[in-house]
Amino acid sequence: MTVKRKGPKYDKIIDAAVSVIAEHGYHQSQISKIAREAGVADGTIYLYFKNKEDLLISLFQEKMGHFIDTTKNEIEQKHSVEDKLLTLIEMHFKQLSVDHELAIVTQLELRQTNRALRAKIGEVLMRYLDLVDEIIINGIDQKVFHPDIDIRIVRQMIFGTIDETTTSWVMNDHRYDLTALAQSVHDLLINGFRYRPS
Amino acid sequence: MTVKRKGPKYDKIIDAAVSVIAEHGYHQSQISKIAREAGVADGTIYLYFKNKEDLLISLFQEKMGHFIDTTKNEIEQKHSVEDKLLTLIEMHFKQLSVDHELAIVTQLELRQTNRALRAKIGEVLMRYLDLVDEIIINGIDQKVFHPDIDIRIVRQMIFGTIDETTTSWVMNDHRYDLTALAQSVHDLLINGFRYRPS
Amino acid sequence: MTVKRKGPKYDKIIDAAVSVIAEHGYHQSQISKIAREAGVADGTIYLYFKNKEDLLISLFQEKMGHFIDTTKNEIEQKHSVEDKLLTLIEMHFKQLSVDHELAIVTQLELRQTNRALRAKIGEVLMRYLDLVDEIIINGIDQKVFHPDIDIRIVRQMIFGTIDETTTSWVMNDHRYDLTALAQSVHDLLINGFRYRPS
Amino acid sequence: MTVKRKGPKYDKIIDAAVSVIAEHGYHQSQISKIAREAGVADGTIYLYFKNKEDLLISLFQEKMGHFIDTTKNEIEQKHSVEDKLLTLIEMHFKQLSVDHELAIVTQLELRQTNRALRAKIGEVLMRYLDLVDEIIINGIDQKVFHPDIDIRIVRQMIFGTIDETTTSWVMNDHRYDLTALAQSVHDLLINGFRYRPS
DNA sequence: GATGAATGAGCGTTCATTCAT
DNA sequence: TATGAATGAACGCTCATTCAT
Numbered sequence: 083m084t085v086k087r088k089g090p091k092y093d094k095i096i097d098a099a100v101s102v103i104a105e106h107g108y109h110q111s112q113i114s115k116i117a118r119e120a121g122v123a124d125g126t127i128y129l130y131f132k133n134k135e136d137l138l139i140s141l142f143q144e145k146m147g148h149f150i151d152t153t154k155n156e157i158e159q160k161h162s163v164e165d166k167l168l169t170l171i172e173m174h175f176k177q178l179s180v181d182h183e184l185a186i187v188t189q190l191e192l193r194q195t196n197r198a199l200r201a202k203i204g205e206v207l208m209r210y211l212d213l214v215d216e217i218i219i220n221g222i223d224q225k226v227f228h229p230d231i232d233i234r235i236v237r238q239m240i241f242g243t244i245d246e247t248t249t250s251w252v253m254n255d256h257r258y259d260l261t262a263l264a265q266s267v268h269d270l271l272i273n274g275f276r277y278r279p280s
Numbered sequence: 281m282t283v284k285r286k287g288p289k290y291d292k293i294i295d296a297a298v299s300v301i302a303e304h305g306y307h308q309s310q311i312s313k314i315a316r317e318a319g320v321a322d323g324t325i326y327l328y329f330k331n332k333e334d335l336l337i338s339l340f341q342e343k344m345g346h347f348i349d350t351t352k353n354e355i356e357q358k359h360s361v362e363d364k365l366l367t368l369i370e371m372h373f374k375q376l377s378v379d380h381e382l383a384i385v386t387q388l389e390l391r392q393t394n395r396a397l398r399a400k401i402g403e404v405l406m407r408y409l410d411l412v413d414e415i416i417i418n419g420i421d422q423k424v425f426h427p428d429i430d431i432r433i434v435r436q437m438i439f440g441t442i443d444e445t446t447t448s449w450v451m452n453d454h455r456y457d458l459t460a461l462a463q464s465v466h467d468l469l470i471n472g473f474r475y476r477p478s
Numbered sequence: 479m480t481v482k483r484k485g486p487k488y489d490k491i492i493d494a495a496v497s498v499i500a501e502h503g504y505h506q507s508q509i510s511k512i513a514r515e516a517g518v519a520d521g522t523i524y525l526y527f528k529n530k531e532d533l534l535i536s537l538f539q540e541k542m543g544h545f546i547d548t549t550k551n552e553i554e555q556k557h558s559v560e561d562k563l564l565t566l567i568e569m570h571f572k573q574l575s576v577d578h579e580l581a582i583v584t585q586l587e588l589r590q591t592n593r594a595l596r597a598k599i600g601e602v603l604m605r606y607l608d609l610v611d612e613i614i615i616n617g618i619d620q621k622v623f624h625p626d627i628d629i630r631i632v633r634q635m636i637f638g639t640i641d642e643t644t645t646s647w648v649m650n651d652h653r654y655d656l657t658a659l660a661q662s663v664h665d666l667l668i669n670g671f672r673y674r675p676s
Numbered sequence: 677m678t679v680k681r682k683g684p685k686y687d688k689i690i691d692a693a694v695s696v697i698a699e700h701g702y703h704q705s706q707i708s709k710i711a712r713e714a715g716v717a718d719g720t721i722y723l724y725f726k727n728k729e730d731l732l733i734s735l736f737q738e739k740m741g742h743f744i745d746t747t748k749n750e751i752e753q754k755h756s757v758e759d760k761l762l763t764l765i766e767m768h769f770k771q772l773s774v775d776h777e778l779a780i781v782t783q784l785e786l787r788q789t790n791r792a793l794r795a796k797i798g799e800v801l802m803r804y805l806d807l808v809d810e811i812i813i814n815g816i817d818q819k820v821f822h823p824d825i826d827i828r829i830v831r832q833m834i835f836g837t838i839d840e841t842t843t844s845w846v847m848n849d850h851r852y853d854l855t856a857l858a859q860s861v862h863d864l865l866i867n868g869f870r871y872r873p874s
Numbered sequence: 875g876a877t878g879a880a881t882g883a884g885c886g887t888t889c890a891t892t893c894a895t
Numbered sequence: 896t897a898t899g900a901a902t903g904a905a906c907g908c909t910c911a912t913t914c915a916t
Contacts, residue, residue, distance in 0.1 A: 086879095109394050113907060123881045125909075134907065194392040196307050204451075221473070228475045235445065235464055236473050239437075242444025246436040253402070266433055274472035275419070275434050277426040289897095310889060312899095321898040323892080332890060482875095505790050509911060510878095519877040521913080530911060590788040592703050600847070617869070624871045631860055632869050634840040635833075642836025643829065649798075662829055670868035671815070671830050673822045680900095707886060717902045719888075728886065881913080885906100892902080 085132055087140075092130045095120045096141050104183035108191040139202045142192060145184055146206050149177055154213055163221040164272065167240075170217065172264040174244050178252075179260050189245075189252045214240050240271060283328055285338075290328045293318045294339050302381035306389040337400045340390060343382055344404050347375055352411055361419040362470065365438075368415060370462040372442050376450075377458050387443075387450045412438050438469060481526055483536075488526045491516045492537050500579035504587040535598045538588060541580055542602050545573055550609055559617040560668065563636075566613065568660040570640050574648075575656050585641075585648045610636050623668075636667060679726055681734075686724045689714045690735050698777035702785040733796045736786060739778055740800050743771055748807055757815040758866065761834075764811065766858040768838050772846075773854050783839075783846045808834050834865060 086092065098120035103111045113134055117124045131137040153173040160166045178185040192203065214237050221227030227236075247267060251260045284290065296318035301309045311332055315322045329335040351371040358364045376383040390401065412435050419425030425434075445465060449458045482488065494516035499507045509530055513520045527533040549569040556562045574581040588599065610633050617623030623632075643663060647656045680686065692714035697705045707728055711718045725731040747767040754760045772779040786797065808831050815821030821830075841861060845854045 091880095107395050112905090117882095124907085125882065126880055128908070129879070190395070190398075194394065196392070197305055218473075225475055225477075227473045231468065231473045232461075232464055234448075235461060235468060238444040238448055239441040239465070239468055239473075242440035242442075243437045244440075246440025246443065247433065250432075250436055263430075263433060266430055267437070270429065270433060270437055270472070272472045272474045274468070274470045275416075275425045275429045275437075276470045277423055279423075284896095311891085312889080315899095322890090322900095323898055324896085326891070327896075487876095503791055508909085513878095520879095520911090521877055522875085524912070525875070586791075590790070592788065593701050593784070596784075614869075621871050621873075623869045627864065627869045628857075628860055630844075631841065631857060631864060634844055635837040635861070635864055635869075638836035638838075638840025639833040640836075641840065642832040646828075646832055659826075659829060662826055663833070666825065666829060666833055666868070668868045668870045670864070670866045671812075671821045671825045671833075672866045673819050675819075685901095706884090711903095718886085719903065720901055722887070723900070877914100877916080879913105879915100881911100882909105883911105884909095888903105888905090890902100890904105892900105893898100894900100895898080 085128070085136075086130055089130070091120070091122060091126065095122065095127055095130060095137070096144055099137060099141050100145070100183050100187050103191045104186040108194045135199055138192065138195065138199060142188070142203050143206055146188070146210070150206075150210050150213065152177065153210075157213065157217070163217060163224055163226045164268075166217050166220065167271070168264065168268045170214065170240075171244060171268050172261065174248065175260045175264050178248055179256075182256055185248065185252050185256070189249045211237060211241065243267060243271060283326070283330055283334075285328070287328070289318070289320060289324065291342075293320065293325055293328060293335070294342055297335060297339050298343070298381050298385050301389045302384040306392045309389075333397055336390065336393065336397060340386070340401050341404055343386070344408070348408050348411065350375065351408075355411065355415070361415060361422055361424045362466075364415050364418065365469070366462065366466045368412065368438075369442060369466050370459065372446065373458045373462050376446055377454075380454055383446065383450050383454070387447045409435060409439065441465060441469060481524070481528055481532075483526070485526070487516070487518060487522065489540075491518065491523055491526060491533070492540055495533060495537050496541070496579050496583050499587045500582040504590045507587075531595055531598075534588065534591065534595060538584070538599050539602055541584070542606070546606050546609065548573065549606075553609065553613070559613060559620055559622045560664075562613050562616065563668070564660065564664045566610065566636075567640060567664050568657065570644065571656045571660050574644055575652075578652055581644070581648050581652070585645045607633055607637060639663060639667060679722070679730075680724055683724070685714070685716060685720065689716065689721055689724060689731065690738055693731060693735050694739070694777050694781050697785045698780040702788045729793055732786065732789065732793060736782070736797050737800055740782070740804070744800075744804050744807065746771065747804075751807065751811070757811060757818055757820045758862075760811050760814065761866070762858065762862045764808065764834075765838060765862050766855065768842065769854045769858050772842055773850075776850055779842065779846050779850070783843045805831060805835065837861060837865060 095116065099111070099116045102116050102119050106115065113127055114124050116137075117127055120127075127137065131140060153170060156173050157166045157169050160169050178188070193200075195203070215233060218227065218231075218233050218236050218240075222229055222231070244267065247263060248260065251258065293314065297309070297314050300314050300317050304313065311325055312322050314335075315325055318325075325335065329338060351368060354371050355364045355367050358367050376386070391398075393401075413431060416425060416429075416431050416434050416438075420427055420429070420431075442465065445461060446458065449456065491512065495507070495512045498512050498515050502511065509523055510520050512533075513523055516523075523533065527536060549566060552569050553562045553565050556565050574584070589596075591599075611629060614623060614627075614629050614632050614636075618625055618627070618629075640663065643659060644656065647654065689710065693705070693710045696710050696713050700709065707721055708718050710731075711721055714721075721731065725734060747764060750767050751760045751763050754763050772782070787794075789797070809827060812821065812825075812827050812830050812834075816823055816825070838861065841857060842854065845852065
């Protein structure tokens with residue numbers, strides 16, 4: 083029996099899952115708890131998702147899919163590579179800043195999953211990393227970035243820095259303004275932290 | 281009832297845990313499997329560790345403790361800040377390159393744990409981050425690093441980049457030589473990826 | 479709320495149940511699967527049957543009722559007791575031979591049901607056993623069967639033999655011609671298997 | 677992880693399963709109920725059996741294995757084929773008469789199982805049917821049974837009759853003495869019910 | 875009449891931990 | 896010290912049945 087992948091309850095269940103996982107942690111987020119939060123019966127979840135893993139994957143796909151689409155859109159509005167990179171960072175920080183629950187779920191909780199689930203999550207992330215790669219290649223072409231840089235390493239540097247910055251912010255209970263750091267992160271990535279007295 | 285924190289079996293159990301987790305994954309690493317690998321009875325593990333979480337924390341403390349001590353030692357041998365940073369990166373890559381099992385466990389498997397465990401892991405990491413901070417401050421003092429940089433961000437940039445680079449390498453089944461990347465990573469961190477034609 | 483016990487959908491649902499049970503087995507024959515096969519909605523089944531058990535009982539009553547009526551009719555055409563018994567066996571074998579699905583359902587699948595259901599099935603079978611009893615009494619009266627035989631045991635012998643023969647045939651995937659065995663079964667029942675050289 | 681297939685608890689659990697199934701029926705015999713009856717924890721059952729199906733198969737193998745061995749032994753004591761057949765019937769009736777619970781379980785409850793389980797049960801029964809075949813062949817050789825009989829049909833006649841007789845006795849709540857019927861069943865099988873006035 | 879989305883009770887199995895030996 | 900048999904709480908998932916439309 084196949085499952086319905088849309089309808090108001092589909093979204094309601096995914097949002098409930100985000101809330102429950104953010105509040106109780108991944109391992110304390112039983113189907114019954116999510117169902118209760120969504121205001122549906124346990125069995126109803128199985129009308130929309132094949133199983134619990136499918137729900138979590140769908141959650142990530144829906145939320146990150148939207149996240150990536152929005153980011154991509156904004157980046158395309160910018161013309162200079164520097165603006166594009168700044169926008170990538172800003173959008174990342176902004177979108178997680180306005181949704182603390184989602185930030186907790188993506189930065190902390192969804193990482194404690196088994197290999198199979200993480201593989202699926204990796205597939206979704208691929209699209210994000212492609213976005214990063216595009217900017218890097220663009221930067222090289224426009225002679226803004228050094229022609230000899232290793233794209234893979236630069237990608238890991240950009241993503242690793244953004245991700246670590248975000249995770250630290252989440253682990254510090256979102257105590258400071260994450261978006262305010264975007265410009266600094268951007269400048270450090272592009273210029274490094276070497277002192278170059280003029 | 282307190283537990284013994286040393287003796288030959290203490291180490292044997294920790295090493296068995298690393299092996300089992302690397303091979304079977306965190307969620308398939310039951311106490312009984314670890315005990316069998318270590319050549320002891322299930323109950324014996326509880327003579328040396330308070331519970332499973334304590335075993336995992338101890339594992340991380342022992343392995344990372346040694347990892348950090350060695351790194352610290354090497355860094356102290358270096359005089360220039362640039363050499364210190366390069367050494368930090370090199371040691372990180374080198375130590376995980378020679379122990380694939382440990383790399384899998386620290387980069388992938390031990391991250392799928394609950395909040396409490398990750399908090400403890402964070403405490404151990406603190407010592408590592410202090411090491412990073414020391415280098416940064418040193419760099420600023422010696423006017424090698426820009427005086428206005430935000431130490432916290434730079435720390436997250438360094439750690440985030442190294443960590444992401446290592447994780448990617450592990451997820452690609454250690455297919456390439458990680459240590460060969462140290463110099464590039466180091467240069468990119470310090471100089472950024474901007475093109476500066478002379 | 480009472481249910482309708484007739485209409486085209488009533489028969490359609492029963493036939494669908496036979497098909498589904500024969501193909502997927504009793505425990506894999508969910509109401510939704512039967513409804514799909516019958517081309518009706520799940521809820522529609524409950525307009526014609528009180529519940530799943532009622533559907534199964536009705537199935538047995540309809541199919542076996544017809545089975546018994548036909549058998550009874552044929553037997554009445556015969557005059558000698560020996561012919562009547564032979565006809566009973568032949569009709570049993572013939573009717574299940576032409577409907578493999580029904581054979582599977584009555585010989586194998588419908589037996590894996592709970593006590594309550596089997597009690598109901600037993601009631602239907604009663605009419606069949608009465609038919610057998612009639613032949614036996616007839617045989618005794620006509621001095622064809624021994625006057626001292628225990629009717630109950632002979633009935634169980636006749637039914638047990640026919641039933642076991644049929645079940646074996648079904649379990650062997652209807653690989654041989656069941657009807658061809660009727661005469662032998664008949665002779666063995668009446669004469670036993672003792673060797674009586676003349 | 678493999679399971680222990682013996683020890684006092686192994687037998688205790690099997691006996692508890694027989695009791696619970698006899699009393700509550702197959703579908704109402706949850707593992708927790710069987711464990712409670714056996715005086716062990718639910719998890720203990722899984723130290724001795726792979727899963728619930730394995731427990732039921734083991735139950736059948738243990739009980740029927742013993743049943744068949746005993747029957748075989750007794751038959752070998754007899755010399756004439758007629759005595760052997762009578763002994764087969766007597767032993768069947770006697771062994772189920774002294775253990776009403778086992779009779780209920782084998783005649784009624786264990787038949788409501790899925791195909792996989794019944795296949796395993798069939799394998800055990802094979803040994804019993806081999807015993808029957810042996811007697812039949814012996815009877816033909818010794819010219820006690822008619823040389824032209826179809827062994828397969830006779831086997832089904834013998835087993836079908838014994839089985840149906842026993843099942844009827846169980847369904848009538850063991851209200852009469854089953855063993856008293858052995859001689860009649862035996863005579864009817866061998867001689868049939870035809871009247872042969874001398 | 876007919877639909878089919880929604881319900882929610884029920885259960886086999888795992889595994890960290892204990893404790894008698 | 897060391898053992899390993901025994902424990903029992905916890906949970907994802909199924910499916911017969913209902914009822915608003």
